[in-house]
Amino acid sequence: MSKHKGIVACGHPVTANAAAAILDEGGNAFDAALAAMCAACVAEPVLASLGGGGFLLARPTGGRFANRPIVFDFFPQTPKSRRPLDDIEFYPVLADFGPAQQEFHIGMGAIATPGAVRGLFEVHRHMGRLPLRRIVQPAVDLARTGVAMNPLQAYFLAIVAPIFRSTTESEAVFASPERPGALIGEGEALRLRRFADALEVLAIEGDDLFYRGEIAQAISADCRARGGHLTPDDLADYAVALREPLAAEAFSSRLLLNPPPSNGGLLIAFSLELLRDAQLSASAFGSAAHVGSLVRVMAATNRARLEQALHRLPANAAAEAFLSPALVDAYRNHLLGRPWATRGTTHISVIDAAGNAAALSLTNGEGSGYIAPNTDIMLNNVLGEEDINPHGVHAWPRDARLSSMLAPTIALGRDGSLTVLGSGGSNRLRTAILQVLLNLLAFELPVEQAVTAPRIHLEAETLSVEPGFGEGAAALLRRHGADVAFWNEHNMFFGGVHTVRMERSGAMIGAGDPRRGGIAQLV
Structure with a gap:
């Protein structure tokens, strides 16, 4: 048993602070990872969104899965039906990394069924110790008060600026508060008040709000009208998959x-x-x-x-x-x-004093440009990423969990x-x-x-x-x-x-x- 309550490593000090606050209040590693995931959506908005998905590799020391490692797979799912290519909004943009460039596809037709919200709730149901309302509170507070864009996050946003400018809704959410016509820049505070409201209501009403309720209805209606694939059934039927980790031996570990x-x-x-x-x-x-x-x-x-x-x-x-x-x-x-x-x-690694370990990887692709109404949540562009579409873009199998390169890892x-x-x-x-x-x-x-x-x-x-x-x-x-x-x-x-x-x-x-x-x- 450690004399400390836990340790976290992640992509932003504000994300780490959210996890640390939950550990300090007596939360376990899984509570802390979920708090960090939500906070990352504010502090690392280019890399993290509840409109995407990911994985949490858990190694618990107690509870239902005591000493039984488990993977929570909440990666995006392909839609049940595929509209014709000339009937969808789907187009390329170029991300400029400096020495290298990469093409991505965005628009409503690039959106796969998001799993992050259901993953948040499913991990909490199985692994959580603190109430979910408490776990999301750091992110709620951050979204209301604002997080200053640090140089690295501003750099990330500059790389994918064409995506964040691609819709009037996205441009409004990520607009500079001080420079008209510009996206938010270094030192400026990003406030996501509607995200704060959405998190609070989700924590009270449950994940069905996102998958069957008002948010689901708005997303599916917009997809139908604006060239997306998602239907009410895609959202309602999304389920987190629990899997046994792949085990390997290497270098005495x-x-x-x-x-x-x-x-x-x-x-x-x-x-x-x-x-x-x-x-x-x-x-x-x-x-x-x-x-x-x-x-x-x-x-x-x-x-x-x-x-x-x-x-x-x-x-x-x-x-x-x-x-x-x-x-x-x-x-x-x-x-x-x-x-x-x-x-x-983005990735979050947490260990708590009891030896519980959480490795959480979250992605939104680069984002589709589409903001779910009244949530400040940008949905993913996973159907437009060549890396995870080996069959070819727009040749994905229907109603299937997409493959991913995300690889949360634990070494014993x-x-x-x-x-x-x-x-x-x-x-x-x-x-x-x-x-x-x-x-x-x-x-x-x-x-x-x-x-x-x-x-x-x-x-x-x-x-x-x-x-x-x-x-x-x-x-x-x-x-x-x-x-x-x-x-x-x-x-x-x-x-x-x-x-x-x-x-x-x-x-x-x-x-x-x-x-x-x-x-x-x-x-």
Whole structure:
């Protein structure tokens, strides 16, 4: 048992304060994670919204699920019917990250059935200790009094400004209070009074207000009139799925990962299996052996994902098939035997004094531009994200839980340690989490150093590299067969892995990833 009440790591000090307040009042890790989720919708409005969805990986020490890890899957669901492409509002916008650009699709036709509100209530029903009204109160207060946009949040908003300007409703919600015609900027306070009202009423009336009641009726009516797919049945029938985590062994730790139908955890497990005999622990961080292994494994994982048509494997068989020893050995032998020349999300990690652990990843995509009436809640654009539409945009299966790269992760060390981590960052988050896991487990770096160490990411034929690797490693990277992009500074492009750890002694340490404004707070 720790002498502290808990620890949280997340993407904004205000988000952390909400979790800390709940821990201080006697709430558990799950209460704190839910409070932080709601607060993030105000403090991190580009990355978090109750109009999206996500996952909470729970490792409880008591109650109904005592010592039985469970995943709450409240990721968006595809609609039951698909309107013709020429009958929907669906169009591209370009997000400019500086050295890299990415195209997203928005509009009413990009909205999938949101799961975050139902997830909030379902996690609370199973895991909560404090009343829900108390848990959402920090977010209610923040939404009314306002949260000043810090430099990083203002930067995020500038990247996706075309989305937040795409409707008059969104432009009004996120308008600068001081500069007519501009979006809210650094130092200006974002107030979401209708969001505060909506949270308060939801906490009293329940989640049916969002899925069957007045809010649901308004959303479905707007979709019908303005080119969306969602119907009243899509909202009314949405259900949170409870799943057993995907378990893996690596570097003397037992890992709990997000299971299929989501692919992020499965791909991390595959990468770790490829590295099983790489003897990374015998090399130094940033060495040629380290970065060479990383690039080869990223390439092999990407290739296996495509060649084995991971997106077509049935969810109940995907882990067994994709992690089969024969398949892993085939890719391991291939990559070791050849020469080496060849997306908006936030995360919250919480541990409390009793050892309860919550890893919560939340996404709204980049947002659709549509604001649910009288709520200040922007709905997602998940149907427009290529990363999670492997069948092709507008070719999604009807009434199905979409796959996701979100990968909330828990590591249980043989030394008695408990580590919780996860990341935002679209398709890049799995390589970010993989590298932090290796830093912690293989290289045994301190938590803060493991999180802030430089990263690489291989996507298609482009290898992106953060500064900070030694000259020997950098020279090796330059010889890579793909295009190599050396970044001038650490960037949100490489994810934001917010991490907390409890040692066997009860000592708690944590690190928020500065790439995404991260902070760790001990209570």
